[in-house]
Amino acid sequence: MIVGLKDSLKLIGVSILACCAVFVCTMFLNYYFDLRAVGDLVTDANAQALYDAQLLTSKVVILITGLCLALTAVVMLFFYIRHYIDAHKKQLGILKALGYADIKIASGFWTFGLSVFIGAAAGFALAFAVMPTFYATQNNEKLLPDMSVGFHGEILAYFVIIPTLIYASVAILYAYYKLKTPVIALLKDSVQYKNVKKRGNEREKTSFLTGVALNVLSGKKSLAFFIFFAAFCFSAMIQMGLSMRELASPMMEAIMIAIGVLLACTTLILAVVTAVKENAKTIALMRAYGYSQAECANAVLGVYRPFGLLGFAVGTVYQWGLLEMILALVFKNVETNYKFDFVAMAISFAVYVVVYEAILLLYALKLRKASLKQIMTE
C-alpha cells in the first residue's frame, strides 16, 4: 500500500473539521425533520412565527456551517496530500520509474477519505448523544409542541457515507493531478528549484531574518490561510455564542463556543507544527550560527501573526453580519433586543491573543530541540 492507514490517521485536522461539521449539521437536520413532523400541532400565531423561525434557522445553520467547514476540509485535505507527496517524492519517483501508472499510485490515496469517515462518524454519534438534552431543553420552554429524537437514516448517508466517498475520490483525483510531475523532478528536487525561481521574494536591502520570514510565507501560503481560518472560527463562534443569549439556549451557546475553540486550537496547532517541521533545517542552522530562539521563532512563526489578526477582524464582521441577517430574515416577527456586543468582542480578542501567543511560545520553546546534528545524520 502506497499510503498507509497510519498516514490517513495523521489527518487529525480533517477528522476534527468533519466531526464539527457533521455534529452541527446532523443535529440541526434531525431537529428540522422532527420539527416538521410536529408542524400540524402548532396552532398559536406566536408559536407559528417561532416555529417558522426555527425551521429557517436550522436550514441556515446547516447551509453555512456545512458549506464553510466542508470547503475548509477540502483545502486541508489538499494541503495534506501535497505535503505527503512533497515528503515522499523520492519514493513516489522510484515507483513511477519502475513503471507504476500515476492512477495506480494515486488510487492508494483513497485511505485519506478514512479521516473524513472517522470524523464524520464521530460527529454523527456525538450529535445523537447530545440531541436528547437539546430536545429536552427545547421541550421545557413549552413554546413549541413536545418532540422526541427520531432517527432519520438518510442523514447518515448525507453526512457520513456520501462525504466519505466524495473525499476519497477527491483525494485520488488531486493526488493524480499532483503526480503528473516528471519522474526526474520527483527524484532530483528540481520541482523545488522551479518554485524557488518563481518566488523571487529576494530584495537586496532586506535583512536575512526578513528574507527568512518572506520565504517561510511564500513557501507555505496555505498555512497563512489556516491561521486566518483558526482566528476566524475563534472570533466568529465565540462572539456569536456570547452575543446571541436572546436568540438561542445556553446549551447552543456552549456548543458554539466549544466548536470555535476546538476548531481554532486544532487548526492553529496544526499550522504551527507544520511551520516548525517545514523549517527545521533552517532553524537548526540558524541556531548553530548563533541566532537566538526568539529570532528564529519570530522569523518562522511571527510572520503569520497579521493573518491571525485579519482572521479575527473578518470573523467579528462575519458574525455580526450573520446575526443581523438571521434577525432580518428569521426573527422578523419575533421581538429581540440584539446589538453588536463590544464586551463579547473585547473578551474574545483578549482570550484569542493569550491562546495564540501561548501556542506560539510553546512551539518557540520546541525550537530549542532543533539540533544541527539531527539534520546532519538525515
Place this chain on the structure above:
Amino acid sequence: MIEAKGIFKTYGKGESAVEVLKGIDVSVSDGEFSVILGASGSGKSTLLNVISGLERPDKGQMLYDGMDICTLKDKEVTAFRRENVGFVFQQYYLLPNMTVDKNVRMGADLAQNKDYKEIIEAVGLADKLRKYPAELSGGEQQRVAIARALAKKPKFLFCDEPTGALDEETGRLTLDFMSNLQRQYGFSIIMVTHNANIARMADTVIRMNSGRVISVEKNADVKSAYEIEW
C-alpha cells in the same frame, strides 16, 4: 587558546550505549590551522561538535581562553557561537530558497558586517550574488558556505569534511581559498577530515582512533593545497 580537558561523550543508554569520546585532552593555539584526522567512527565529528559548542560533553571542560563553555546556559552558548564561531559542513547546508547574497547575509547580519560583499568577492562569486544554490556547482556552493561562515567574522572556523563532497580540482581550490582567507583574516581553523593528505596543510595534526587522541603533531613543513597529493 582552545583547551579540551577530559572530554567524555556517550550516545544512547543501557546496552545500546556507545562511548564516542573517551577522555579527550587536546589544545589548539589561536590563529592556527588544526586538523583532526581519523577514520570513520573515530569520534572526530563529535569532538568538533563538542569543541564548537554544538553539543555538550557528558564530562570534561571545554575552555576558551580559560572560560569553560560547558558551564554556560543554552542562551549563553548560543551567544558565544554568535560572537566567535563559524561553520563549514560537507553538505554545505545552504538555504535553498535564498540567493547567494542572502545566504551570506545569514552570517553577516549577526556581526553587523556591512562589507560582506568583499568576502563574496574573495571567494570568487561576485557575479553570482543573485543566483540560488541549485544554480551553482558543488564547489561554488561550498565557497558560498565559506563566505557565509567568514562574513560573521569568526575567531574560530570549524569545518567538517569541507571537501568530502568535492572532486579533486574543486577540493584543492576550496582549500586554497580557506588557507588564503585564514592568512588574510587571522582566524583559527579546526578541520575534521579522513584525508591524511589534507593534514599536510595544517600547523597541527590531531590523530584520533576509537574515541581517543592517539597523537598531536606539529607540522614543520606546511604545504599548500596545490602541493599535497589527493
